[in-house]
Amino acid sequence: MSAAWQRDGYEAVIGLEIHVQLDTASKMFCGCPNRYGDEPNTNVCMVCLAHPGAMPVANAEAVRQSTRVGLALGCRIPESSEFSRKQYFYPDSPKAYQISQYDQPMCGEGSFRVPGEGGFEIRITRAHLEEDAAKMIHAGGDAGRISGSAGSVVDFNRVGTPLLEIVTEPDIRSPEQARRFLTLLRATVIAIGASECDMEKGSLRADANVSIRPIGADEYGTKTELKNMNSFRFLERGIEAELERQLAIVAAGDRVQQETLHFDPATGTLSPLRSKEEAHDYRYFPEPDLLPVTQDAAQLQTVAAALPELPVARFERLVAAGLPEATALLLATEPELARYYDDLAERTGDAKIAANWVMGELQAHLKDRGIEADASPVTPERLAGLIALVVDGTINQTAAKEVFAALVEDDAITAQAVVEERDLAQVGGADALGEIVDAILAAHPDEVEAFRGGREQVIGFLVGQCMKQSGGRADAKALQALLRERLAG
Amino acid sequence: MQLTPDEVRHVAALARLGLDDAEVDRLGRELTGILGHVATISALPIADVPPTKHARDTTDALRVDETRPCATREDALRNAPDPAPDGFRVPPIGA
Amino acid sequence: MDVLGLTAERAMGMLRARECSAEELAQAYLDRIAAHDGEIHAYLHVDPERTLAAARAQDASGADGLSGVPIAYKDLLSTKDVPTTAGSRILDGFVPIEDADVVARGNAAGLVSLGKTNLDEFAMGSSTEHSAYGVTRNPWDRTRVPGGSSGGSAAVVAGGLAPWALGTDTGGSIRQPAAFCGLVGLMPTYGTVPRFGVIAFACSLEQVGPMALTVRDAALLQQVIAGRSPRDATSVDLREPIALPEAGRLDGLRLGVPRAELESGVDAGVLARFEESLAIARGLGAETVDVELPHARHGLAAYYVIAPAEASANLSRFDGVRYGLRVDAPDVRAMYEATRDAGFGPEVKRRIMIGTYALSAGYHDAYYVQAQRVRTLIRRDFDAAFAGVDAIVLPTAPTPAFEIGARLDDPLSMYANDIFTLPVNLAGIPALSIPNGLVDGLPSGLQVIGPAFAENLLLRIGAAVEAELGFDPVPPGLRGGA
Ligand SMILES: [Mg+2]
């Protein structure tokens, strides 16, 4: 499934740097609302604008959420972590330093397993807490000025949004692995409730460090950094494109240059970004305005105990329950659907049947309506009612589909009521079927001859005729049996 | 240890201080003198002494995750050297 | 009404006894400011209408306590709707949108602001000569500096232009100007006074503190500003409330004297006054014993790495984007460099350069981390000393006020004036400076240093010695309305 990327004797070496905006009520270091999409420069204060004398105070919930994510990634959580100043001048950085973490991050080394066929394990280097930068609205958004020197306007609403930066070891070996890893990571963070991880809104952002090396080599090749891959597809395509580019360079006998590249989804091409001068000398030092954050074993246990079931665990539970991996993976990575499934499985007491309905009729209906499972008029309770009628033989598959459609249309009615209203109960009684069978056999003497003459397949035709006669309500099995009995006789 | 003009210019560039040659020259001399004095501690054999990172040994002064009223946009833009209707104008990032 | 030499405590008494109104009191100071601040140049911003309105509001409020007592604020403290410059061109015209916590506490106590006082640019200096808005003169001798960086606050109190004032102390910036101007100055235990709204120079070293005519006034003002704030994560509550000290005996107290520190570079007159104060303390029943601070002599070097390192980052926000000066240029980087070149004075550039260098790749460990190690050693020195003594005494500064211009071209000699004060900031402990008599007609200071949270002990010692010395804080030249 997700084989390593290997071409012409070279293999891919990929590491990810993932920024997750934590879903807190207030910002990382001040009380301004942490909210996307408001009017520019309305969620700002002295701290956001780095007015002289402003001081940061760290948000306890951001600390808690990053600890939860760290634990989910199997990270070691140090007893004490500390904030540092990362210095660089840029209009999106009001203090000209970002409060981040340097040698004592919230979360230390960890490891995250992507299960299933072609599964793999990615080591986590660290996850540290920091603040997001402001938004630059480049010229064009530059309203109210006639003379057109193409500058920018800075909106400080986003500045100070809590960010958890998750850094992986270069353990990823293909663009597809990168996508699978990020998909499961995203599902995990969402399950924890730490972030909505919406790549369009930028609450999940991934940069990739990409290099190639001769297959089996120990040391790494020169890496490039890919930015702005704001969807899973772009991430995969961007890395793919960069691997091909590097391969071409090496094939031509040249050397890959270390640089930062910007992926343009429109053209699928990569263009070099202007690198910030002296970006290599951030002059980190401990943030004197903030105190170290400490968490002892007892506190960590409390946090760990409060974690919900995580996608990896859910995947394994569902596979153990006999679901196909593809189904288990989908349910593991889609919390809404999974919650629906768990509810339905419990009500029906049959994992497989519940899965078949969720993956079949329900998903089709959700796609068709463009809604999440929890918004469907067909609640697990109503669907369980329908499934019960199938299981006890009251209706057959054909009727069941009709009943499901009825449940979608009318959210008041029950499956039982639909069956009665439309008289969809199967016809299974020997005498009721007998009449139909006798009538059909009488109406088709030639086919009866042919069957008795050894043309077994004619039975299919006769079954079809009977089913038609019954208005689709006949119990298919019982019908078969009765026909054979009569034809034999 | 004498700071060269290039070293001075490099540090000034990091600090975004546009210095003219006279300032580069003067600061070169002054910094050499000051750093010369500061260097008296560089030699001390104290690698085993833990650095003091914070003035007090307290920890965990965290804030409850609650929102507080923000500044009005008017107040936010009040001191802006080049205000736009809804933000802070800056020159092009440039080449 | 003559307010020259009027203490805040006495002013409060007059107000509560209805001997005068807050408005009359404020007007009396505004009149003196109008008459004398021309030569002293201690105020950067005075708004008589605003001051009188505030005073009238206090008169109308019928509030008790300090309500209506005037005060002056160092222009490093943010004051809502009132220009705040930090003594720098780069903040020319800047108007804060919120009050500093200490200013808010002053307002809550009913204090009436007379204005904002001059300082060395961003509090970087020991003479107030590094202000972008002109030098402040010492009311005791106008050819001399008032000390710094809180020189403006010292000069307004010594000059009778305010009963008391708030200053800030990063390496001696309250205590040294207090000593140079014959005042009491308290550098509080690190964290006991919130720094929110205090324009940052070196966050891990600085505190706001009172500058006053008497030890009791200093205590009174400390009561107003001390205590934890939710807006300053490094702030803490006092272990015990600040008490108003009474003059009394010092029986049973052990005062440590770091003899080795006094061996060189200390003015003979300053030394003589210091020894006299030790004798006074002994006369009051205290015992004086020698103590060692083996690493104190490295304090200057450590300080001039740590403070500039923090400053270099703290001052990076002055980039011409959101407030303050902007020098237009075709692109952002050129705008930054032109703005910061034009906006910062020579001493600030010097410190930004030192700090940036000390944090830059290749030098970070040799300079910054090494300085933090020395800081640890200095803290340990004090801990060890306080195991044997209740407090440590030193001259506040090795010399009296020096002449304007004398040290301007010699940064190191300027820095050296703080050798007795800055180890205290490195240790984060409290120290009180009280007048220690005159040297050739100029004030000198006695510094009493204590362990963390020992403010009440320091104030008690200060009040006792103060009473014995009977120092008159009014410069002779000012008597008779001069
Ligand atoms: Mg980051």
Ligand SMILES: [Zn+2]
């Ligand atoms: Zn804010």
